[in-house]
Amino acid sequence: xxxLCLPSVNYPENIVTNKEMVTFVDKYHKSVSHKKTAxxxxxxxxxxxxxxxxxxxxxxxxxxxxxRSELYERYAKALSLTSAKKALLNSKLKKENITMVxxxxxxxxxxxxxxxxxxxxxxxxxxxxxxxxxxMGCVGGAYAxxxxxxxxxxxPNNNVLIVALETSSLCFHKNASRxxxxxxxxxxxxxxxxxxxxxxxxxxxxxxxxxxxxxINDTEEYIKYSMTDNGFKFSLDKDxxxxxxKVAPIMKEFIISxxxxxxxxxxxxxxxxxKRILDEVEEHLFLKxxxxxxxxxxxxxxxxxxxxxxxxxxxxxxxxxxxxxKGVISAFGPGFTTEIAVGEWVSSA
Amino acid sequence: xxxLCLPSVNYPENIVTNKEMVTFVDKYHKSVSHKKTAxxxxxxxxxxxxxxxxxxxxxxxxxxxxxRSELYERYAKALSLTSAKKALLNSKLKKENITMVxxxxxxxxxxxxxxxxxxxxxxxxxxxxxxxxxxMGCVGGAYAxxxxxxxxxxxPNNNVLIVALETSSLCFHKNASRxxxxxxxxxxxxxxxxxxxxxxxxxxxxxxxxxxxxxINDTEEYIKYSMTDNGFKFSLDKDxxxxxxKVAPIMKEFIISxxxxxxxxxxxxxxxxxKRILDEVEEHLFLKxxxxxxxxxxxxxxxxxxxxxxxxxxxxxxxxxxxxxKGVISAFGPGFTTEIAVGEWVSSA
Numbered sequence: 218x219x220x221l222c223l224p225s226v227n228y229p230e231n232i233v234t235n236k237e238m239v240t241f242v243d244k245y246h247k248s249v250s251h252k253k254t255a256x257x258x259x260x261x262x263x264x265x266x267x268x269x270x271x272x273x274x275x276x277x278x279x280x281x282x283x284x285r286s287e288l289y290e291r292y293a294k295a296l297s298l299t300s301a302k303k304a305l306l307n308s309k310l311k312k313e314n315i316t317m318v319x320x321x322x323x324x325x326x327x328x329x330x331x332x333x334x335x336x337x338x339x340x341x342x343x344x345x346x347x348x349x350x351x352x353m354g355c356v357g358g359a360y361a362x363x364x365x366x367x368x369x370x371x372x373p374n375n376n377v378l379i380v381a382l383e384t385s386s387l388c389f390h391k392n393a394s395r396x397x398x399x400x401x402x403x404x405x406x407x408x409x410x411x412x413x414x415x416x417x418x419x420x421x422x423x424x425x426x427x428x429x430x431x432x433i434n435d436t437e438e439y440i441k442y443s444m445t446d447n448g449f450k451f452s453l454d455k456d457x458x459x460x461x462x463k464v465a466p467i468m469k470e471f472i473i474s475x476x477x478x479x480x481x482x483x484x485x486x487x488x489x490x491x492k493r494i495l496d497e498v499e500e501h502l503f504l505k506x507x508x509x510x511x512x513x514x515x516x517x518x519x520x521x522x523x524x525x526x527x528x529x530x531x532x533x534x535x536x537x538x539x540x541x542x543k544g545v546i547s548a549f550g551p552g553f554t555t556e557i558a559v560g561e562w563v564s565s566a
Numbered sequence: 567x568x569x570l571c572l573p574s575v576n577y578p579e580n581i582v583t584n585k586e587m588v589t590f591v592d593k594y595h596k597s598v599s600h601k602k603t604a605x606x607x608x609x610x611x612x613x614x615x616x617x618x619x620x621x622x623x624x625x626x627x628x629x630x631x632x633x634r635s636e637l638y639e640r641y642a643k644a645l646s647l648t649s650a651k652k653a654l655l656n657s658k659l660k661k662e663n664i665t666m667v668x669x670x671x672x673x674x675x676x677x678x679x680x681x682x683x684x685x686x687x688x689x690x691x692x693x694x695x696x697x698x699x700x701x702m703g704c705v706g707g708a709y710a711x712x713x714x715x716x717x718x719x720x721x722p723n724n725n726v727l728i729v730a731l732e733t734s735s736l737c738f739h740k741n742a743s744r745x746x747x748x749x750x751x752x753x754x755x756x757x758x759x760x761x762x763x764x765x766x767x768x769x770x771x772x773x774x775x776x777x778x779x780x781x782i783n784d785t786e787e788y789i790k791y792s793m794t795d796n797g798f799k800f801s802l803d804k805d806x807x808x809x810x811x812k813v814a815p816i817m818k819e820f821i822i823s824x825x826x827x828x829x830x831x832x833x834x835x836x837x838x839x840x841k842r843i844l845d846e847v848e849e850h851l852f853l854k855x856x857x858x859x860x861x862x863x864x865x866x867x868x869x870x871x872x873x874x875x876x877x878x879x880x881x882x883x884x885x886x887x888x889x890x891x892k893g894v895i896s897a898f899g900p901g902f903t904t905e906i907a908v909g910e911w912v913s914s915a
Contacts, residue, residue, distance in 0.1 A: 282631055286793040326675065328791035329900040330701035336781055343816075344780045347903065348713075352679035352698040364697075370720060431693045432685055442677035444635040446795070467692075551678040554696065 219369030220422045220563060221362065224412035224532040225303030227296065228268035228519060233386075235264050237273055238403040245277075246394050255399040263492045263513065267406030267520035269386040270296075277391050285387045285448045289325030296409040297322075297331050297382040298338050304411035305339065308420065310376055312339055315413075317346040317368050317377045321357030321524040323442070324383045324407075324449065331382060341378075354440060355488060356550025357381060357524025362414070363428040363556050369416035377414045381524040383407055388449045397453045404491050405451070406520030410528035422535070423546070423560040427475045433463050436553035457553070461494060464555045465501035468547065472502075475559045476543050483562075484534050485509060488548030489516040489526040524548075540564040568718030569771045569912060570711065573761035573881040574652030576645065577617035577868060582735075584613050586622055587752040594626075595743050604748040612841045612862070616755030616869035618735040619645075626740050634736045634797045638674030645758040646671075646680050646731040647687050653760035654688065654727065657769065661688055664762075665724045666695040666717050670706030670873040671731040672791070673756075673798065680731060690727075703789060704837060705899025706730060706873025711763070712777040712905050718765035726763045730873040732756055737798045750800050753840050755869030759877035771884070772895070772909040776824045782812050785902040806902070810843060813904045814850030817896065821851075824908045825892050828852060832911075833883050837897030838865040838875040873897075889913040 238259050246252060269276060270292045279285060297320065305312060318341065320331040327334075330349035335341070346368070353360045358381045365377035385405035393402070418424060439457040443450045472479050485508045487498055495509050495516070511533035515526055522529065527548045534544075542562040549555055587608050595601060618625060619641045628634060646669065654661060667690065669680040676683075679698035684690070695717070702709045707730045714726035734754035742751070767773060788806040792799045821828050834857045836847055844858050844865070860882035864875055871878065876897045883893075891911040898904055 281795045282793055283795045323677065326700070326791075326793055328672065328701045328703055329786050329789070329903075332701075333781060333786055333901045333903070337783060337786065343783065344778060346713075346779055347702070347781075347901070349701040350698070351675070351700050352677045352681075353696070354677055364695075367717065367720060371716060429693060430695050432682060432696075434686060434692065437678050437682055437686065440678070442675075444631055444675055446630045446632045552682045552696070554678075554682070 218418060218424055218426065219366055219414050219416045220418045220420045220424045222308040222413045222415060222420050222422050223535050224410055224528045225300050225307055226410040226529045226532050227300050228408040229270045231269045231272050232266045233269055233273045234266045235259055235262060235403060242399055245391060249394050251396045255396055258400055259403045262404055263517055264404060264520045265517050269407045270384055271386065276386050276389050279389060280447065282448045286325065289384055289387055290327055292384055293322060293325055293331060293382050294334050297335060297380050300409035300411040301335050301339060301378060301380050304413050305378065308413035308415060310413060310415065312341050314376050315341050315345060315378050316375045317348065319348040319350065319361040319365060319377060320380045320382065321350045321353060321361050322382045323351055323354045323357060323523060324385050324388055326351060335380065354550040355523045356548045356554050356556050358527035359488065359546055359548035359556035362546060362558055363430060365414040366425045366428050366558065369414055373416050375416045378411065379414065380411045381528055382409045383523040383525050385523055388451055390447060390450065401451045401453055404521045406522045408519060408522040408525045410525045412528050412531065418563060419565050421564045424563045425558050425560040428558045429471050430554065430556050431467055432552040432554045436460065439553045440551040458493060460549065460553050461497035462501055468555065468557055469502055471557060472545055472559060479503060482544045483542035484538065484544030486527060486531045486534055486546040487512045489521050489530065490549060491521055538562045567767060567773055567775065568715055568763050568765045569767045569769045569773045571657040571762045571764060571769050571771050572884050573759055573877045574649050574656055575759040575878045575881050576649050577757040578619045580618045580621050581615045582618055582622045583615045584608055584611060584752060591748055594740060598743050600745045604745055607749055608752045611753055612866055613753060613869045614866050618756045619733055620735065625735050625738050628738060629796065631797045635674065638733055638736055639676055641733055642671060642674055642676065642680060642731050643683050646684060646729050649758035649760040650684050650688060650727060650729050653762050657762035657764060659725055659762060659764065661690050663725050664690050664694060664727050666697065666726045668697040668699065668710040668714060668726060669729045669731065670699045670702060670710050672700055672703045672706060672872060673732045673734050673737055675700060684729065703899040704872045705897045705903050705905050707876035708837065708895055708897035708905035711895060711907055712779060714763040715774045715777050715907065718763055722765050724765045727760065728763065729760045730877055731758045732872040732874050734872060737800055739796060739799060746802050750802055753870045755871045757868060757871045757874045759874045761877050761880065767912060768914050770913045773912045774907050774909045777907045778820050779903065779905050780816055781901040781903045785809065788902045789900040807842060809898065809902050810846035811850055817904065817906055818851055820906060821894055821908060831893045832891035833893030834858060835876060835880045835883055835895040836861045838870050838879065839898060840870055887911045
């Protein structure tokens with residue numbers, strides 16, 4: 218068993234509002250036949266703003282893969298380090314106590330990865346186990362929590378630093394004009410979030426008591442990344458909308474088997490996804506209205522920050538929780554993959 | 567404790583000989599000042615041929631990132647599936663017994679990753695844990711073995727399918743003309759290798775008894791991948807030549823602490839790297855001449871196949887081993903990261 222400490226979350230200073238997105242579509246894609254539909258969908262995202270590494274007018278100019286990659290390396294290193302330092306402080310552990318670093322980041326690519334950068338810059342032990350994860354996409358944050366739980370199960374001396382870092386805005390392509398391009402260009406945001414998992418449980422936080430991962434057969438097309446000549450390009454199949462309905466029974470069975478009943482849980486830390494995804498989670502798991510309040514707040518203020526989002530939502534849940542509260546952490550991503558964990562609020566005091 | 571079963575290894579049919587590489591440099595880089603040095607270095611690689619997914623004349627024409635990525639997806643899916651099926655057969659396990667799939671592949675990028683493809687195509691359990699690893703580079707094969715060992719330590723019912731897949735030839739850039747470009751263009755090869763690790767030890771193979779990972783501080787520049795406008799681009803700093811000297815004392819200390827003495831080991835499964843890397847491993851670990859025979863053979867026949875190579879070398883070691891033999895598995899990669907394991911030959915018969 219192991220405990221998730223208070224996360225740290227940080228966002229770049231530049232802001233894109235959804236009003237700006239509407240103006241952008243209006244200006245650069247005047248004659249696209251589905252412009253009206255696009256604008257309606259943008260207005261329905263419930264996202265007020267997103268934080269991005271560059272001013273919107275510079276994002277619009279982004280061009281080649283090479284430039285995007287250089288920007289990724291620069292901002293990814295800076296944002297992840299700030300975030301990791303704070304999470305380490307929060308955990309009250311010494312840097313020497315960290316035995317594994319998991320970095321999830323799907324909006325750029327570096328080799329050596331950010332795990333090496335963080336081990337060097339934080340001065341972690343040379344024998345820290347690295348786990349750089351690029352290909353789990355939006356499920357990355359929950360994925361990292363589940364893998365960290367397994368590492369902590371091996372020894373009470375194990376402690377994992379989890380860092381999620383996304384620069385979704387580097388996947389923005391000015392000329393992309395499919396309806397799904399407008400949608401993804403208006404929901405994804407940038408940010409970094411880190412959290413330490415302690416195997417010794419000497420911390421007030423969520424003790425993870427069980428984890429599960431599963432994929433739904435033949436849904437590889439739902440969420441895809443292609444590497445195009447000009448950079449990573451995101452694709453969301455419209456069938457992704459049916460995914461939650463498909464995974465809900467499995468999630469429900471898992472929650473019931475571990476916590477007794479879904480309607481008795483005290484908290485639900487859900488990846489933000491988008492408004493529709495959150496509505497579907499609420500509907501198909503029969504959650505009480507308001508259960509996903511923190512996810513909706515995170516979505517409203519920062520958009521869908523991919524692997525970062527579930528840790529941002531986790532941080533929000535730290536206020537007002539009491540010992541013994543039981544709940545769920547979950548996220549979805551390409552595959553279609555679900556990672557879910559259940560846990561209990563513990564207090565070390 | 568867990569046992570590595572007999573690996574399966576497969577290579578594409580097209581061949582590039584080092585003679586062809588010399589002809590290529592002569593023809594396309596006639597006036598490069600370091601042409602003679604390049605040709606001498608190519609002749610000194612001890613590599614006779616490498617297997618590649620496309621005929622050399624087509625590799626020379628490779629251009630954009632988009633095309634390389636499409637080719638990667640097509641060949642990566644086919645090669646990895648063939649390889650995984652064979653390894654599963656070798657392990658004598660049913661597909662339902664696999665609890666985790668690790669895929670290491672650093673010469674292309676897919677999301678969803680090959681882990682999803684393999685779970686779907688092999689019909690593995692929907693709750694198989696995925697571990698897609700792109701950023702560990704050449705150390706990937708040994709990295710996967712060490713992470714699989716940790717997974718197997720959690721339950722005697724755990725079994726891991728490890729698949730390494732590389733299409734290094736897709737990182738070939740005709741116009742790249744630095745000395746290090748010619749060197750890397752003449753050492754890296756394509757291929758796939760898979761191996762199953764069984765936690766129940768009911769198999770004749772190598773039982774892993776201890777693992778270790780470590781990075782050397784401030785050596786991030788030794789091995790790098792950049793994402794350029796035209797595809798992944800590999801960079802080898804000349805200082806990488808000093809890396810083995812730096813890591814050898816740590817490897818030695820680990821081997822002695824676990825197996826008593828370096829000169830008493832019966833086998834050494836080393837990632838191939840290159841001739842110089844193997845010479846340095848032999849020299850700085852004071853290995854008996856001939857200890858790295860299988861690594862040198864793999865290098866001669868297939869070049870450095872990155873994360874694939876250590877599993878190819880492992881397969882070669884399955885002939886002639888006897889119960890109780892003790893030895894080492896190790897590889898190097900970006901970071902500069904070393905992953906090392908020690909183990910003992912066990913027989914289930």
